Amino acid sequence: MPVKQIATEFGHSLPPEAPHNITFHIPGWDTAKALRRGDPDLLSRLASIYPRFGPWCEVRQLATLLHPLLSLPPTHSLLLYTHPSIFAATARYATSPHRAPEHRIPPAALLFRVLDIPLTLPLPSEPAGDDAAHHGGAPVRLYAVAYPTDRAPGAVGVWSNLGVGISSRLAAALVPAVERGDVRVVEWEGDGEAVRGLEVGVGEEEGEGKGKGTVPGTGHLPLGEAHGALRRRIAGLVGTRGGQVREGDVFLYPTGMAAVYRLHQALVEVRRGGTVVVLGSVFHNSWHLFKEGVGGMKHFGRCDAESGVMEALVEWLAGERAAGRKVGYVFAEFPSNPILVSVDLRRLREVADKHDVPVVIDETIGSFCNIDVSAVADVIITSITKSFSGYANVMGGSVVLPPSSRHYNAIKSTLAAQFRNEYFHADAARLLANSADYLARSAILNRNALALATFLHKHSQLPTSPITAVLYPPFTNTHSNYLAMMRRGYGCLLAIEFRTLALARAFYNSLSVYQGPHLGAHHTLAFPFNDAIWGADAEAAAYLATYGARAEQVRVSVGLEDEAELLETFEAALAVAGRAMGEDGNEKEGREG
Known part of the structure; x- marks a missing residue:
């Protein structure tokens, strides 16, 4: 029976495609590594993205609309948050010696603004019944960080590592007010020199700042x-x-x-x-x-x-x-x-x-x-x-x-x-x-992942298998530690380790599942996690290998598909890797050719 092929267009999300989706399909091992490098050609082809990677879609639209209202130079881009402590956190991160010299941002080049925007609710794409009644008409206070675009990693790293940037839904609820001109820019401006060392926002709860070193206070996002x-x-x-x-x-x-x-x-x-x-x-x-x-x-x-x-x-x-x-x-x-x-x-x-x-x-x-x-x-x-x-x-x-x-x-x-x-x-x-069906879904994820891991583990025992190990709790030497905490199952995530990087690539590049970061989704996702994330840093990659996280591994988040279909899909990719091993004498001996 032919293996089902992925019909999703490159750079688009797992189906069904909709606003606020957080996945993207980027097939190919080298494509995964290009994503980690921030390859501009690749990024330009993405219709969806994991939100912590950087501002996208509605968030980028909101930032673009706000930029001309904030007296910012054209050399700067915007990141938007809801907590006043972000100014001090950004100043510390952007000026840290951990940043590469070309990404380090002089404190005076970090520009901070505060603004209030009313919400427009309900959002047409969202569940009904939990909207404007819970914010009482009060505006949302945003804390805007402007940074030199040519030193983006020095600021966007805050968005990625701390995970506190505004969501696409919040941005979508704020865009209509900005488009009709309903924005209040607080009469306060700051920069990285002024706010370094501040741990939290201070000042009057709804008032203005008293000087460059005082960040106007805030309420918080409304609770529903x-x-x-x-x-x-x-x-x-x-x-x-x-x-x-x-x-x-x-x-x-x-x-x-x-x-x-x-x-x-x-x-x-x-x-x-x-x-x-x-x-x-x-x-x-x-x-x-x-x-x-x-x-x-x-x-x-x-x-x-x-x-x-x-x-x-x-x-x-x-x-x-x-x-x-x-x-x-x-x-x-x-x-x-x-x-x-x-x-x-x-x-x-x-x-x-x-x-x-x-x-x-x-x-x-x-x-x-x-x-x-x-x-x-x-x-x-x-x-x-x-x-x-x-x-x-x-x-x-x-x-x-x-x-x-x-x-x-x-x-x-x-x-x-x-x-x-x-x-x-x-x-x-x-x-x-x-999450209403979390338990029912988890039962399927557990069953599918265990079936796939068991199949792969049995395959790894064959002398001709390109697989050296299947990393899933029952097949590790820490299984008893997991059993001591276990309630229902082993979860959806596993990793497959191959004899060589070339065999791992051959398998991955022929594997007909969605490919990209994320785990726990309704569709199966694979990603060469270790090589993509750490492969460009030889020292870090070597250190990770000392405790078992190797470039030759493919991470798999198993989804809700039919079990037989999953096994057929992985068996077909294993056959390609097996042929690659058989065609190259070096691969037969487990060495990179």
């Missing part, structure tokens, strides 16, 4: 019924091993990275700084955030069953205590993206308690319904953009505080004090609608 309903749904899904989570224990943010960032800010205050300890493979934006944090990062790469990571952690923590140095918290993904290692959380809990260090677990890959880490985590972070949403058309992040944690009161009070809602209620309403 969907916010409360989402928090209750998440609270009901989180396991009860760590006590019954309530609505007030759940905090919502515009993206998963925004949840990581805002929690990090809170923990820096609670812990008065300190080094962030990172275990294993973590999402690259989290890596950059921790590495550039005030206390820096200590990374333990290998976390497999033979790594001895817990003994190494105990020794390091004892050394830090003896030296009088602060440790902020421990962060780990469970299981890790993209190599699916499950760290020993029970042992980690024992070690953390002995040294009185909070443990933060990002359970995005496992997901609420599949694992319960509430008894071993002080904080649970989830990108609810992924399988919780499931339809790749809205972003969101959550922070959950298990009440059994010894750090519960300190973290909750600080998070609550710092919290300003940045999550637009139309996004919350969409996510609430999407």
Whole structure:
């Protein structure tokens, strides 16, 4: 039976194509690497994009409309946010020694503006019943960052790594007012010199700034019924091993990275700084955030069953205590993206308690319904953009505080004090609608992923197979660690490791599934994650390989397709890789030709 071919046009989203979709189909291994480089020809062909990559569609349209109203030079571009702390955060990031010299932005070249725009609701593309009634006619206050376009990475990195930029739905709700001239530009201007060092916006709640060093204050984005309903749904899904989570224990943010960032800010205050300890493979934006944090990062790469990571952690923590140095918290993904290692959380809990260090677990890959880490985590972070949403058309992040944690009161009070809602209620309403079938979808994702992983694992046992390993919890040496937290299944994500990079490329370039970043969607997505993200940095790529994240791996997020169709599709691509191995003697021996 012929393998079904992908009919979606290059650069367009997974079907059904609609406003606010967050995926894009970019077939080919080299295309994935070009995306990471920011290749302008490739970017010009994208009709859709993952929102944290940069302003797109409605957000770009809004920025273009606002630019001439803000007394900005034509050499500058705009980024739009809803929280006043973004000015200080941008100044720190753009001037940091971590930036390449050609991307570093002089403080005086960063220009900051504040403006108020009323919402126009409801949005025609969104669920009804959660719109203008919840904002009372009050305008939305935006914080605009203008930066030299020729040094874009020095500012756009803030948008990508912190994840707090405005959403496409919020932009769509603001564009009509701007088009009819209903914009109030606050009589305040600032630059990077004036605001460096400010942690939060200050000034009168609805008044003007008193000078260049004072950022006008803000209310927050309006809360809708969907916010409360989402928090209750998440609270009901989180396991009860760590006590019954309530609505007030759940905090919502515009993206998963925004949840990581805002929690990090809170923990820096609670812990008065300190080094962030990172275990294993973590999402690259989290890596950059921790590495550039005030206390820096200590990374333990290998976390497999033979790594001895817990003994190494105990020794390091004892050394830090003896030296009088602060440790902020421990962060780990469970299981890790993209190599699916499950760290020993029970042992980690024992070690953390002995040294009185909070443990933060990002359970995005496992997901609420599949694992319960509430008894071993002080904080649970989830990108609810992924399988919780499931339809790749809205972003969101959550922070959950298990009440059994010894750090519960300190973290909750600080998070609550710092919290300003940045999550637009139309996004919350969409996510609430999407997640209504979360459990039913997850059952299919679990079943399909396990079937595919089992098929691939069996294939890898053949002496003629181009596959050397299938990275999925049952087929790793940390399976028992996963089982200790398991509720329903293993999730939708797996990775396939090949003998050589050439074989991985042959497989990927012939694989008839959607190709691009993202996971947890309704359609299967593949991506050469490690080579695309880190391949251009030889030193970083070599370091990742030391703990199992190799360029020869293809990450696969399994979707809701028919199981037999999935297996046929992957079998056909394996046949191409097998022929490539058979046609080249070097490949037969497992070497790059």
